[in-house]
Amino acid sequence: MKARTSDIEEAAGVLRAGGLVALPTETVYGLGANAEDPAAVSRIFQVKGRPPSHPLIVHIGGAEQLDDWVEDVPRAARLLAGHFWPGPLTLVLRRGRRVPLEATGGLETVAVRVPDHPVALALLAAFGGGVTAPSANRFGQVSPTTADDVRAELGDAVDRVLDGGPCAVGVESTIVDVTGELPTILRPGGVVREDLEAVLGHALSVPSSSHVRVPGQHPSHYAPRARVVLVEPEKVVGEAERAGELGHRVGVFLPASCAGAPVKAHAVVAVPGSVAAYARGLYGFLRELDQRGCDLIVASLPAEEGLGLAVANRLRRAAGPRP
């Protein structure tokens, strides 16, 4: 059931008491703690099984609070915050004294965003402080996009789960580092590169998926249990049948360009033709194929423009070498 005002007040109390609250955002569900409580922040790492060197995002209630959390806000950061907050954009800036090193993995920079979800904003307003929240999944796994996903993923390890319905964007925020001379994209996400470039007035580079720039950006991430194999769209059906003949329980992401094509496989997901719908459904599709017992998923990449850049990035990582 969707969170009510009383649930939100209670959840704010849980945060004040040092507890963990799973909260909906427009991108994915987060596992939240009081950003200024080092013990609560450390519990996030324990529950996720995430190495403590991996920095977290501090969620705040509005752009006007930015200066409370960071130092030296460059013009580009104000511009981007003004245009895209609340929204799926995270800015990396110099850490303010209020942010404990536990939240930044020891870095002198901190990632900050204002989420665009009524329940998240109501929680931030009721709580009054900042909430550090990584995606509410175990380390390396698929991010949750519904409250049920969170419960299945974390169970009793989280003190409260606020239900805000399915996430509207479905992939994580775009992370932009604004500490250098020119802003750079660290992770493609819900705010698309083209829109960032239009606001900034210059081109932005995107790192290749295999290049680990900061802890938490490893090649294998966002991964279902099943192994993921990426092929050209026109080869998906053939590859799925070949793997099936080899004895795999194959799940197929059937590209929209092959919609309706007959395919022999254990489970088939029809990829939506709109890339926004693909992004919204992506993690749910991966979870579904895991739940249906697939051990191999055959998929192809969407065109790497607009939201397709983030979808392709997550699929590449899901297909990346496992530790």
Ligand code: TXA
């Ligand atoms: O959409 C999202 O961003 C979601 C929702 C819950 O807000 N959160 C999320 O958090 O995706 P997480 O912890 O799964 O991913 C945060 C990413 C990590 O990959 C980490 O490397 C990067 O943010 N990050 C955090 N602080 C950083 C910093 N100071 N410098 C560079 N990267 C940083």
Ligand code: MG
């Ligand atoms: Mg994550």
